[in-house]
Amino acid sequence: MxxxxxxxxxxxxxxxxxxxxxxxxxxxxxxxxxxxxxxxxxxxxxxxxxxxxxxxxxxxxxxxxxxxxxxxxxxxxxxxxxxxxxxxxxxxWKGVPIMPNDAYEKAQARFWSTFIADKCHPALFKAIGSHGEEQAVAEAHELLQFLENELNVKGTKFFGGDNINLVDICAGYIAHWVVAAEEALGIEVVTKDKFPKIAEWCGNYINCQVVKDCLPPRERVVAYYKGRFGKA
Known part of the structure; x- marks a missing residue:
């Protein structure tokens, strides 16, 4: 050469x-x-x-x-x-896969990530913005129950199995942002008693190093929610 x-x-x-x-x-x-x-x-x-x-x-x-x-x-x-x-x-880019290879599993990953983005996130944001108003929280709980059931059926550490995938990345809002909002506003939306599998998943997800490296500091997120919704 x-x-x-x-x-x-x-x-x-x-x-x-x-x-x-x-x-x-x-x-x-x-x-x-x-x-x-x-x-x-x-x-x-x-x-x-x-x-x-x-x-x-x-x-x-x-x-x-x-x-x-x-x-x-x-x-x-x-x-x-x-x-x-x-x-x-x-x-x-090859390497660690984010989507499953199997066509059916890939379709399922798209389904659940879209469900989280289009249904769960708006409902959770509404529950947070209402300072935990009973009806808003009930609506969010109805949707979260589907995720709780899915984790129960899978019986795995993450929605993606042993490793995170598209669904886990999309659901990350629950693990970091919703928890920070609960702390900022003194409310409870995703309770461990009602959603034990989601609570367990949250801990596994935010402690995954590849995720932890990218999360905004918790105190910044708490401050954001205090600033935006701190006054009822």
Whole structure:
């Protein structure tokens, strides 16, 4: 091999794998999802902090539809929406899998992650915003019971089995953000007595090193909820 070509090869590889993540580092569970997926794969990336009150021209260009974070930029190609980004990461980079290989199990992972994102998260946010109002909490509990049942049926450490997968990453909002909100506001939404399997899963998830490395500091999340919902 020509020595000159040999010297240029690492530079070319680095340029070919340009990865940038546009996000809001403070408390966003959606940006954190993507950071965990990148961490799982061992991908080096540049994090670009966005001011959500003064969004950058790049963010508006790369996500003109929703105009929000996260946005992953890979070799100049933008991908938006956290769950879409995570599947993209799993398809592009090999190594630790985030999605199951089996077609049925993959469909199930998509089903449960969508259920959590579209149903559980809004209900939990409503319960938090209402300061634990009885009806709002009851609505959240009705949805969480499906997750409790799924963990019981699986009988595994994580929704993904012995290792975390897309469903676990999506459900991370419960393990870190909801628990912090409970502390901030002095309320109980996800109780250990009612949801023992979810409570056990929460402990397993936040103590997983690849997750722990990416979580925003708990005190910051607590402060966020105190600031946003601290006054009834």
């Amino acid at each position: 020509n020595p000159a070509t040999q010297e240029l090869k690492p530079v070319y590889q680095e340029m070919a794998e340009e990865v940038k993540l546009y996000g809001y580092v403070e408390v966003s569970p959606f940006v954190t999802r993507v950071k965990i997926a990148l961490n799982l794969k061992g991908i080096n990336y540049e994090f670009i902090q966005e001011d959500l009150d003064n969004k950058s021209p790049d963010l508006l260009k790369y996500n003109p539809v929703y105009k929000k974070v996260p946005v992953l930029l890979h070799n100049g190609n933008p991908i938006s929406e956290s769950l879409v980004i995570i599947e993209y990461i799993d398809e592009v």
